[in-house]
Amino acid sequence: MRNEIRTIGIIGSGQMGSGIAHVCSLAGFEVLIHDVAEDRIKSALATINGNMARQVASQKITESDRNAALDRIKPAPDLDALTAADLVIESATEDEAVKRDIFASLQPVLKSTAILASNTSSLSITRLASASAAPESFIGIHFMNPVPVMELVELIRGIATSQETFESAREFIARVGKTIVVAEDFPGFIVNRILLPMINEAIYTLHEGVGTVDAIDTAMRLGAHHPMGPLQLADFIGLDTCLSIMQVLYEGLSDSKYRPCPLLVKYVEAGWLGRKAGRGFYDYSGDTPVPTR
Numbered sequence: 644m645r646n647e648i649r650t651i652g653i654i655g656s657g658q659m660g661s662g663i664a665h666v667c668s669l670a671g672f673e674v675l676i677h678d679v680a681e682d683r684i685k686s687a688l689a690t691i692n693g694n695m696a697r698q699v700a701s702q703k704i705t706e707s708d709r710n711a712a713l714d715r716i717k718p719a720p721d722l723d724a725l726t727a728a729d730l731v732i733e734s735a736t737e738d739e740a741v742k743r744d745i746f747a748s749l750q751p752v753l754k755s756t757a758i759l760a761s762n763t764s765s766l767s768i769t770r771l772a773s774a775s776a777a778p779e780s781f782i783g784i785h786f787m788n789p790v791p792v793m794e795l796v797e798l799i800r801g802i803a804t805s806q807e808t809f810e811s812a813r814e815f816i817a818r819v820g821k822t823i824v825v826a827e828d829f830p831g832f833i834v835n836r837i838l839l840p841m842i843n844e845a846i847y848t849l850h851e852g853v854g855t856v857d858a859i860d861t862a863m864r865l866g867a868h869h870p871m872g873p874l875q876l877a878d879f880i881g882l883d884t885c886l887s888i889m890q891v892l893y894e895g896l897s898d899s900k901y902r903p904c905p906l907l908v909k910y911v912e913a914g915w916l917g918r919k920a921g922r923g924f925y926d927y928s929g930d931t932p933v934p935t936r
C-alpha cells in the first residue's frame with residue numbers, strides 16, 4: 644500500500660521546477676528543492692517569493708498563505724535529502740542523458756513507496772521509466788508554464804505504470820488544484836503536439852519574409868485571440884526547448900511536416916534562446932522587448 648503523498652521532491656529549480664514548488668507548497672505539501680548549484684536554488688526561492696507577492700497583491704492568496712507556503716519549501720542541495728519524498732518530480736533540462744543520470748543517482752535514495760515523475764515536455768515516458776529502478780512507480784506529470792497561472796496538467800502513463808501510481812498522481816494533481824488531461828505516450832503528448840508546430844510555422848512565416856516579428860505576433864494576438872503571439876511565446880518557453888520538442892516530433896513521428904525551421908536552429912546556435920538569454924525573437928535588454936526582425 645502506498646503512503647499518502649505529503650512531501651514532494653523537485654529536481655531542477657528552473658522556470659518549471661520553481662513553478663511546481665510554488666503550487667505544491669501553496670497546496671500544503673512539504674517541498675524539497677534540489678539543483679546542481681546552490682545559488683540556482685536560491686534564485687528559484689527568490690522567484691517563488693516574488694511570484695507569490697504578485698498573488699498577494701492581486702488577492703489570490705493572503706500574506707499568511709504566502710508565509711506558510713514559503714516555510715514549507717526547503718532547499719535540498721544534497722540529493723540524499725530526497726529520501727523523505729513521497730513523490731519526486733524531475734524537472735531538469737530536456738536532455739535524456741541528464742535525466743537518465745538523475746534517475747540512476749536517485750536509485751539508492753528513494754524510499755520504496757515513492758513515485759518518480761518526470762515533467763518532460765516530450766520525451767517518451769516508457770523509455771525514461773526504463774532508466775528508473777521501478778518503472779511501475781514512474782509517470783509523466785507535465786505542468787504548463789507559468790505553472791501558478793496555467794490550469795492544466797497532462798498525465799502520461801508509461802507502458803509499465805501501475806494503476807496505483809496513476810491514481811496517486813491523479814489525486815496529487817487534484818490537490819494542487821489543476822485540471823488533468825490524460826495523454827498517451829506519444830511524442831509531444833497533446834499540448835506540445837499541437838502548440839509547437841504552430842510556433843514552428845510562425846518561425847517559417849518570419850523566415851520566408853511573410854511578416855515581421857511584430858506583424859506575426861500582432862496577427863495571432865488580435866486575429867486569433869492568443870494571449871501571446873507565437874514568437875513571444877517561443878521566447879517565453881525558450882528557443883532551445885522549442886527546438887528540442889520539434890526534434891522529438893520530427894524524429895519520433897518520422898514526418899517531414901515537423902521539420903524544425905532552419906531559423907530556429909540558427910537562433911539556438913547563436914545562443915539567442917529567448918527571454919532567459921536576454922535575446923530571442925525580441926531583445927530584452929531594455930524596459931520593453933524590441934523585435935529583432
Ligand code: CAA
Nearest residue numbers: 694697698701764786787788789791792834835870871880
Ligand atoms: N506566477 C504567478 N502569477 C503570475 C505569473 C507567475 N509566474 N505570471 C503571471 N502571473 C499572473 C499576474 O500576476 C496576473 O495576475 P492578475 O490578473 O491577478 O493581476 C496574471 O497572471 C496575468 O499576468 P500579466 O497581467 O502579467 O500578463 P498577461 O495577462 O499577458 O498574462 C500570461 C501572462 C498568463 C503568461 C499569458 O500571457 C498567457 O497565458 N500566455 C500564454 C502562456 C502559454 O501558452 N503557456 C503554455 C506554454 S507551453 C508549455 O508550458 C508546455 C511546454 O512543455 C513547453
